Amino acid sequence: MKALCLLHYPHGTPQPGDFALRELPDPVPGTGEALVQVTHLSMDPLPRLRMQEHSPVGPAMRIGAPVEGRGVGRVLQSNDPGLAPGDMVVGELGWQSLSVVPTARLVRVEGGRPEDHLNALGATGLAAWFVVDRLAPRDGESLLVAPAAGAVGSLVCQMAQACAPGVKVSGTAVGTRQAAFLETLGVRPLRPEADWPGTVGIDLFVDGVGGALHERMFAHLNPRARVLLLGFVSAYGDDAPPQYGNAAAILMKRARVEGFLLSDHMDRAEEARTGIARWLADGTLRPAETVHRGLASAATAFAGLFADSPPGKQIVELEDAG
Incomplete structure (x- = not known):
């Protein structure tokens, strides 16, 4: 072999x-x-x-x-x-x-x-489904997904919009190719090294990056923001432990911050696959x-x-x- x-x-x-x-x-x-x-x-x-x-x-x-x-x-x-x-x-x-x-x-x-x-019917799609299920986005809220142009992030952006058409989605993108792709999804692209633009804060944050991005974005959380930590890809190439900090922002904004592991949700996998298959069939989801x-x-x-x-x-x- x-x-x-x-x-x-x-x-x-x-x-x-x-x-x-x-x-x-x-x-x-x-x-x-x-x-x-x-x-x-x-x-x-x-x-x-x-x-x-x-x-x-x-x-x-x-x-x-x-x-x-x-x-x-x-x-x-x-x-x-x-x-x-x-x-x-x-x-x-x-x-x-x-x-x-x-x-x-x-x-x-x-x-x-x-x-x-x-992809959509496998662990990637299940992770995105349960991330959105856990965050429960609502119309009018602002959502930041990082990274957004990859496998899980791009599905999170689409599923969040399907659940709450009025949610305002931003996402980090590396390079012009990823930024252009996010725009086709109705997602505002944000360079990972950039600060949060504008005066509207972040209500929902899906963070798979950690590190410096995590620190900068936490400074822009709205009161009662909801955050899911998916990973720390910014440190995947380092021997040092991942960096998640800025506890002061969590305290002052009374934010809810949770770690996310797909294994905690696999008892509902068939429910998720059924919903994902429906979205694939009607074109709501475009993996x-x-x-x-x-x-x-x-x-x-x-x-x-x-x-x-x-x-x-x-x-x-x-x-x-x-």
């Missing part, structure tokens, strides 16, 4: 040279496992945190081993009666053409394109995605997540996806 392996831990922003394409022996499934032909990979920023010796979010990825990550694939062989050859599944398949995974860690999916199950071709392209696609990447979800289609 082919695998894209972690050559060494990245220093700062990941680079394509941090990974190497290798030929490895084909894996063999054991009891309760399935052999999966990987067809599509999801490019997500969170695995960057595990690409360091002291990972803050679980065990560090092993140097020389295939990069771990979420994907969609087709079952080739199953040692569990609950899955059959030909079934399409989603799970932590890794950046490799063949993967052996315990069947308990796989979710069978039906209908739609494989890409949909890594953006870029599909990169070939396993080797995952190195460049992943590195691009931390730079001026194309808008929306980044997906890698393997050579033998058909």
Whole structure:
């Protein structure tokens, strides 16, 4: 099988040279496992945190081993009666053409394109759905999404507008390509290094950036603002802990600040998928995605997540996806 392996831990922003394409022996499934032909990979920023010796979010990825990550694939062989050859599944398949995974860690999916199950109908869409559900935007409120042009952020912007057509949405964008994309969604683009424009404060803040942006935007919170912390991508390339501060603004504005983890909401996943599917069908939701071709392209696609990447979800289609 082919695998894209972690050559060494990245220093700062990941680079394509941090990974190497290798030929490895084909894996063999054991009891309760399935052999999966990987067809599509999801490019997500969170695995960057595990690409360091002291990972803050679980065990560090092993140097020389295939990069771990979420994907969609087709079952080739199953040692569990609950899955059959030909079934399409989603799970932590890794950046490799063949993967052996315990069947308990796989979710069978039906209908739609494989890409949909890594984007709007997958963890990306579910995260956006529950972020908006938790914030409960109302007409007339101002919402800031950071980052806004990526996979989760762009769906949050659209879902918030669907739930409250009168909400005023702003979002951070890197470069002119992302800014132009946000404008097509009716979102006011904001450069990450800029200050909050105008005199209207922030009622709702979806913060996946942290760091200096977090500090600047907290100074512009309205009284009783509602904030969800999704991550701290500004520090994903650092060994230092993430920076979330400005407690004085929380106190003086009586803001509600919460951390968000998708795992806390998975008991309502089917409810969310039903709603998302309805929005996809009637055109309310327009997921953006870029599909990169070939396993080797995952190195460049992943590195691009931390730079001026194309808008929306980044997906890698393997050579033998058909």
